[in-house]
Structure formats: structure tokens, C-alpha cells
Amino acid sequence: MTALTFLEQGFTRRNRRRSFATLFLLLFLIYFLLPLFWLIVSSTKSDPQLFSTFGLWFAHFNLVQNLREVFTYDGGIYLTWLGNTALYAISAGVGAALFATMAGYAFAKYRFRGRGVLFAVVLGSIMIPQTALVIPLYLLLSKVGIINTPFAVILPSLISPVGVFLMRVYAERAVPDALLDAARVDGAGEFRIFRSVSFRILVPGFATVLLLSFVATWNNYFLPLVVLSTPKYYPLTVGLAQWNSSSSAGGGANVLFSIVVAGSLVAVIPVAIAFLLLQRYWQGGLTAGGVK
Amino acid sequence: MANISFENVTKRFADGTVAVDSLTLEINDGEFIVLVGPSGSGKSTALRMAAGLEDITHGIIRVGGSVVNDLTPKERDMAMVFQNYALYPNMSVYGNMEFGLKLRKMPKQERKARVTAAAKMLGIGELLERRPAALSGGQRQRVAMGRAIVREPQAFLMDEPLSNLDAKLRVQMRTEIARVHQQLQTTTMFVTHDQTEAMTMGDRVAVMRQGALEQVDTPEELYKRPVNLFVGGFIGSPAMNMVLARLVAEGDKLFAQFGSQRIAVPREHLSQRKQLASYKDKEVILGIRPEDLEDAEFAPRADPDALLDVEVALAEPMGAELVTYFEIDAPPVITKDTRDLSTDLDELDANKGKSLFTARIDSQSSARDGKPLKVVFDVTRLYFFDPQTEAAIR
Numbered sequence: 001m002t003a004l005t006f007l008e009q010g011f012t013r014r015n016r017r018r019s020f021a022t023l024f025l026l027l028f029l030i031y032f033l034l035p036l037f038w039l040i041v042s043s044t045k046s047d048p049q050l051f052s053t054f055g056l057w058f059a060h061f062n063l064v065q066n067l068r069e070v071f072t073y074d075g076g077i078y079l080t081w082l083g084n085t086a087l088y089a090i091s092a093g094v095g096a097a098l099f100a101t102m103a104g105y106a107f108a109k110y111r112f113r114g115r116g117v118l119f120a121v122v123l124g125s126i127m128i129p130q131t132a133l134v135i136p137l138y139l140l141l142s143k144v145g146i147i148n149t150p151f152a153v154i155l156p157s158l159i160s161p162v163g164v165f166l167m168r169v170y171a172e173r174a175v176p177d178a179l180l181d182a183a184r185v186d187g188a189g190e191f192r193i194f195r196s197v198s199f200r201i202l203v204p205g206f207a208t209v210l211l212l213s214f215v216a217t218w219n220n221y222f223l224p225l226v227v228l229s230t231p232k233y234y235p236l237t238v239g240l241a242q243w244n245s246s247s248s249a250g251g252g253a254n255v256l257f258s259i260v261v262a263g264s265l266v267a268v269i270p271v272a273i274a275f276l277l278l279q280r281y282w283q284g285g286l287t288a289g290g291v292k
Numbered sequence: 293m294a295n296i297s298f299e300n301v302t303k304r305f306a307d308g309t310v311a312v313d314s315l316t317l318e319i320n321d322g323e324f325i326v327l328v329g330p331s332g333s334g335k336s337t338a339l340r341m342a343a344g345l346e347d348i349t350h351g352i353i354r355v356g357g358s359v360v361n362d363l364t365p366k367e368r369d370m371a372m373v374f375q376n377y378a379l380y381p382n383m384s385v386y387g388n389m390e391f392g393l394k395l396r397k398m399p400k401q402e403r404k405a406r407v408t409a410a411a412k413m414l415g416i417g418e419l420l421e422r423r424p425a426a427l428s429g430g431q432r433q434r435v436a437m438g439r440a441i442v443r444e445p446q447a448f449l450m451d452e453p454l455s456n457l458d459a460k461l462r463v464q465m466r467t468e469i470a471r472v473h474q475q476l477q478t479t480t481m482f483v484t485h486d487q488t489e490a491m492t493m494g495d496r497v498a499v500m501r502q503g504a505l506e507q508v509d510t511p512e513e514l515y516k517r518p519v520n521l522f523v524g525g526f527i528g529s530p531a532m533n534m535v536l537a538r539l540v541a542e543g544d545k546l547f548a549q550f551g552s553q554r555i556a557v558p559r560e561h562l563s564q565r566k567q568l569a570s571y572k573d574k575e576v577i578l579g580i581r582p583e584d585l586e587d588a589e590f591a592p593r594a595d596p597d598a599l600l601d602v603e604v605a606l607a608e609p610m611g612a613e614l615v616t617y618f619e620i621d622a623p624p625v626i627t628k629d630t631r632d633l634s635t636d637l638d639e640l641d642a643n644k645g646k647s648l649f650t651a652r653i654d655s656q657s658s659a660r661d662g663k664p665l666k667v668v669f670d671v672t673r674l675y676f677f678d679p680q681t682e683a684a685i686r
Binding site for chain 1: 371374378380382392439
């Protein structure tokens, strides 16, 4: 064999490997996008068509009618749920990001007694599934008397152990000790340093945790299902599920499938917007130039 | 502005290492003092204790006469310049310089006046709106200086501020800092591991080693009268040549014998150093600086007893001078100090029984690699140290 054919073989082998990777990614893309596509297609169909036509292609375009029903059915409670979801997700997102940033920063930059143990506890709590915590959480919240109020959803969502872990790692890398020393000598107290110097540097991490908690709370179904019982406090997840089960249970008397599907589509949109908005904060290198 | 005094100040870290060991040092009002020493000598820790960034394990630090041990950095009113600049990346140059003043609730007009004045002094007036990321190393260093200047603090604390700059900029900033000090007359503590920086900048230089203060004096005194082997070897570049020698009297003359060679020791050394007489027929460590050696051709009237025949190992033309290296067949001085100073331990061990000398000789010298050379000692500038205590013989 000549050197040239060796070379050619090398190229084709590499090409083959590359196209294999592309194919693999393509499969993933389809896996993730197919349900979304189904959601978009189905939200344009009326109830009978939802079951009589091919699921992955459009039939008679009924989206406007569906949307109108989503926002008017049951006295327009969907809007209340949307508002609730936004309230829970935004307050939990901002709150969790803030607490995680402060805690992670403290773990990264201060030496205090019990630091190692406390951090181990935080790490350990990542491993405990929410389902295991729901009953004790329920008992606690009812003891305090905030069961079936928005606080019952928001307060537990403010805690983000993963966020604390992320922020610790991020702060360790991003905030140089010399910068804190410089601010101390300049006369800043610790909180002022956090506010005026460190936090600005930690914004990309803050945005990441904010987004993670926002999405987690937006999509959270189990916690609000357990702690809320009045429909006017429901978030979208619980509300839509209730509509869905009532249409299944009603023996066809109360068929809401098309508005459940359209409502789900509407519920996805704000999350996508949040992603796009926060994307610009994902830029590293903010500390560049501060210290060598 | 104020004087700073360290009284038996000790710093022991949580892991038990003693970074600063009973440091006593008086820094006068308006003085520019340089703390110099190899890494791990405790110079930075001493500075950080003065700033309030490290707790003081034992001892007292006074600023302007009052004890500051338990004061926060803010209450001490000092300004610090860091090796890596430590500028606030999220603020403009103006914001960086203004930050400390803002925290002290200074009116906006006055803040502006001070920042503008300092920026003008440092030649960074054009850069005030820029972020640190958009500045060069030298510019960042100026901003860090400016941030300290606008505060008009009790003292400037500088922690190796020039180490991150390239050689040319370093020299330039050296004069710049000296100029600023001359203008402001603010008490300044300057930490460096670079003895050249120490010698050129300090009113006085404090040489530290392993947490202890070895000697504090004017640069000239340190150079001329080091208290021990360590200071002798640390101050001066290239470093002082040292060799184990025996003092022998012959008739009314005194010689220092090392290996197969010997040089005369003038009488004046005996009168200047009362203890030296007691070292007759004993070993001493003989020191001679590279600049006090010369090619015999360029010192025609030299005492023949101050001449040495050597073979040049390496000759490096530096333009203004020729730096030559040669071996002396006498055991090198291996002490903890020379080990501390030596960058290459293997070199020491490999040369057992031979000492490598450095000489800065006239650039017109014909010394070349591998060629024999007659070297003249300036015997009036010899240094003597005790081989056991390593202290200078006085």
C-alpha cells in the first residue's frame, strides 16, 4: 500500500467518526425536540382531531380557538395560575440564587469553625430526593401555619444546595483574595465588599443558579401538589394536571384535552424567554484585568 | 502620616509555622523603609499585620504612637499596593481610585479633586473612564498607586508592587514611586525580594530571614558592614564571593590562606575589627565582592600579595564590564545561609573542594574562557565572618 492510500484511509476513518458523532447528536436532538414538536402540533387541534388525526402533523388549524378557551375557561383561572407560577419561580429563583451566592462565597472565602462539616452537610443534602422530604416538610409548614399559602411553595424553593456548591466553586476561582484585602484596606466592611466588589464578579454564577432555580420551581409539580389545596394558589403544573384528570375522569362530559395541550404550550414559553434573557450573563472573564 | 513601630511582633499561623518571629522595628515618620528577604522570610506577613489583614499572635504594633493591634484595616487608615494590583474589575479607573474615599463619605467635589490630582501626578488622567481589563500592566500599577495616594493615608504599604512588571517598566516605576514618596513624604513600607530594589529605593532597608530581622540599616551600611554572612551574601549583585580561609601571621604580616593561594590582610583590618586578632591561626570566612576584584593588568600598582592566579571558567561581556567566573581550590562556604541563598544546590554539592568566584573586571580585559588570569583583590575591602556563628567579625 502506498503512503497516499494510508493517508486516505486515515481521513475517511476520521470522517466516519465525525459523522457518527453528528448522527448521535442528531438522534438526541430529535429525542428532545419531538415532544415539543408534538406539543406545538397538537395545540393547534380541536379535541376530536387530537385523537383522530396523525399526531405529528397539522390538521385543521384551531390554535386561536384553543388559546381563547385556555384563558377563559373556569373564569380565566389559567391567568391566575400563570401569575402564581411566575411569582413562585421568580421569587424562588432570585432568592435561591442570592442565598446560594452568599453561602457559596462564604464557604469559598472565609475560614470559620465548622466550615468543612457544614459544606459536607450541604453536599449531602443534594443526594436526598425531594420526595423523601415532602412529608416532614408538610408537617413543618403546617406547624408554622403556612400550609396552603404561597409561602409553602416559595420558602422550600429558596434552598438550593447545588447552587451553593456551584457558587463555592465559582467564587473560589473568580474572586481573588487580594481583591478582598484591597477592599478591606480601602475601608469596606465585609458586606460592602460583597455588594460592591464580589457580587459583581459573581454575576455569571448568580445568573446560572437563578436560571436553574427558576426553571426548577416553574416546573415543580410535586411540592405545590402536596402543600396547596386551594385552586387560586395553584401553579400551572398542578392546575393543568387537575384539568387533565377532570377530563379523563368525567367520562367525556368535560373534555378539556385541547386546552390542556395549548395551556402547556403557553407554559413553556416564559422558560424559553428566561433562558434567552439570561444567556448574555454567561460570559466569563469578568475579573480579567483586576488582578494579574 | 505617622511612624510605625513593631514591638516583639510574632505571627504564628494555625498550622504552627512561625512566619514572623519577635520582630522589633521602628519606622520613622515619612521614612521609606524596604523589607527585603528571600521568600518565606516573613516580610509580607509583617506588612499584612501592619495593614490589619493578619492577626498579631504576640507583640504590639503602634501607628503614630497608639496601639493598633485590635483595629480593623479601615480604622488603621493605611493604603496598600498589591503585587497583582488587585483593582476592582467592575469599576472604572476613576471608580477604583474613588472607592476608598466614597467609603469614608467624602463629598463628591473633594473626591473628584483628589482623584484628578493623583491621576495627573501619575500620568493616568486619560485613563479614568477605562476598566482595568483595558489597561497594560504598567498602567494598572499606576492606578493601584493612585488608589493609595488619593486616600492620603497614615502610611503606604507596598507588597512587591513591581514584581509583575517587565524589567524596563520595573526600573521606571521604581523612580516613579521614589518621586511620589519625595513629593508626599508619606511613611512607606515596601516589601520586595529583590535586593536591587531594596538598595535603590529604601532610606533604610530591613533584611529579614525566616521571620527574623537580621539587620536594618541604610543601604550603604548594609553593603559595607553586613552583620552576618546572610546579609553579606544577600545584599549586592552578583553576590559576595566567600571562601573558608585560615588567618596566618608571617613576620609582621597577616595572610589569609585558602587552598594553595593566599592574600595579604592589611593591618587596618585588625585595628578596625578588634576581634579579628583572636582569629589568628584559625579559620574565618573570607568575603570579597565581585566589584572589588580586578584584572591585574588594570591595577598595575597592586600589592603582589593581593594577586591570585586563576583560570577563567567563563567570561561574560556585559558592555560596561566583563563578568568572569573562576574556581578557587578551597572548600566553598556551605552553611544554612548559603543554602538559603543558593538557587542551585546541586552546584554547591558538585563543587566540593572548589569555590566558584565571580569578578566584575574591566571590559577591556583580555580574559577569555579557559585562559589564565591574574586577579587583584582590593584587600582594603575584605569581609570576615566567623565560620561557627556566621556573624561578622567586628
